[in-house]
Amino acid sequence: MDQTETQPRVPDHFTGDDFSPFRFFTAEQWAAFRADTPLTLTEDEVRRLRSLNDPVDLDEIRRIYLSLSRLLSSHVESSQLLFKQRKQFLSLSNVAKTPFIIGIAGSVAVGKSTTARVLTELLKRWPSSPKVDLITTDGFLYPNEVLRRENLMDRKGFPESYDVASVLRFLSDIKAGQPNVRAPCYSHLTYDVLPGEYIYIDRPDILIFEGINVLQVRDLPEDGKIVPFVSDFFDFSIYIDADEADIHKWYVDRFMNLRQTAFQKPESFFHRYAAINETAALAIAENLWETINLKNLKQNILPTRPRADLILRKGPNHLIEQVALRKL
Numbered sequence: 001m002d003q004t005e006t007q008p009r010v011p012d013h014f015t016g017d018d019f020s021p022f023r024f025f026t027a028e029q030w031a032a033f034r035a036d037t038p039l040t041l042t043e044d045e046v047r048r049l050r051s052l053n054d055p056v057d058l059d060e061i062r063r064i065y066l067s068l069s070r071l072l073s074s075h076v077e078s079s080q081l082l083f084k085q086r087k088q089f090l091s092l093s094n095v096a097k098t099p100f101i102i103g104i105a106g107s108v109a110v111g112k113s114t115t116a117r118v119l120t121e122l123l124k125r126w127p128s129s130p131k132v133d134l135i136t137t138d139g140f141l142y143p144n145e146v147l148r149r150e151n152l153m154d155r156k157g158f159p160e161s162y163d164v165a166s167v168l169r170f171l172s173d174i175k176a177g178q179p180n181v182r183a184p185c186y187s188h189l190t191y192d193v194l195p196g197e198y199i200y201i202d203r204p205d206i207l208i209f210e211g212i213n214v215l216q217v218r219d220l221p222e223d224g225k226i227v228p229f230v231s232d233f234f235d236f237s238i239y240i241d242a243d244e245a246d247i248h249k250w251y252v253d254r255f256m257n258l259r260q261t262a263f264q265k266p267e268s269f270f271h272r273y274a275a276i277n278e279t280a281a282l283a284i285a286e287n288l289w290e291t292i293n294l295k296n297l298k299q300n301i302l303p304t305r306p307r308a309d310l311i312l313r314k315g316p317n318h319l320i321e322q323v324a325l326r327k328l
């Protein structure tokens with residue numbers, strides 16, 4: 001039996017009732033919360049920040065992202081105040097600054113990278129000019145060599161394909177205020193972790209941590225050992241949501257589009273799919289979606305949606321139509 005059939009049904013948070021832990025807004029209602037937040041990005045900059053096939057434009061920044069930026073600003077301010085008060089309470093003088101960590105979760109191909117890059121730029125442009133860094137979790141995937149050895153190549157993106165201990169070490173060092181904490185890098189072109197390549201994160205004010213499984217809850221070890229979850233390190237979390245049929249279409253469209261671009265490069269892992277005919281390529285994309293990414297969405301990603309502080313729900317055209325904000 002397909003394992004997904006045994007999973008509990010995920011409640012649909014967009015039917016919102018009095019008992020829901022979320023408040024629900026249409027994109028238009030949400031846009032009003034922007035108040036006097038200034039627009040600090042240009043159309044050209046947004047074009048450069050968005051991923052292939054993502055139509056996000058300045059209207060979407062005005063409608064959705066400025067209110068989100070304002071909300072995040074109040075969360076960051078409150079957490080800085082709490083940090084100061086806690087320092088006074090404990091009579092501490094020399095404590096390292098703790099970065100505010102924002103987790104961004106959602107399916108493969110839902111547009112997490114665009115949201116993460118747009119938010120990084122908007123937050124950097126706050127009047128306080130905070131240092132904002134962005135890390136994607138794909139760098140923490142095991143290298144293909146290990147995945148092949150463990151027979152996990154068709155489980156890429158599933159919890160067992162990540163070096164979770166490394167993720168936890170990274171986040172714990174970041175939260176401890178360590179300087180130059182390194183994170184490994186991933187290439188979508190070679191479809192592998194880049195050996196010996198790292199990005200160094202040096203005491204940012206805000207870290208955006210983006211990846212499909214960042215809200216995952218793991219099984220507790222039977223030996224009673226205490227293990228943190230990745231999301232224990234988050235101060236705020238966002239889940240990017242859309243209908244399964246829409247994400248499926250975006251994944252397949254992007255794959256077909258990549259055939260004309262990235263796959264043309266000889267070093268692309270998918271180079272062989274640039275040469276085959278369209279029908280055969282379509283069948284490959286459908287198969288990758290069905291057997292890996294959809295399975296992962298149903299089994300591991302969608303069940304984490306209710307754990308987010310904010311859910312951004314997209315319509316078929318990739319634009320955000322509804323926003324759900326966790327009640328305090």
Ligand SMILES: Nc1ncnc2c1ncn2[C@@H]1O[C@H](COP(=O)(O)OP(=O)(O)O)[C@@H](O)[C@H]1O
Nearest residue numbers: 051052107108109110111112113114188189262
């Ligand atoms: N095979 C690929 N070759 C090149 N780029 C890719 C490939 N697959 C995905 N990407 C790019 O990698 C980024 C991350 O994609 P993904 O993990 O699906 O998350 P999301 O679409 O939610 O940002 C996107 O910018 C996407 O365009």
Ligand SMILES: CC(C)(COP(=O)(O)O)[C@@H](O)C(=O)NCCC(=O)O
Nearest residue numbers: 108136137138156157211212288292
């Ligand atoms: C690398 C990914 C698992 C995404 O990882 P993330 O950045 O969210 O950690 C995904 O893009 C992927 O490669 N999925 C495997 C199936 C496929 O090739 O689409």
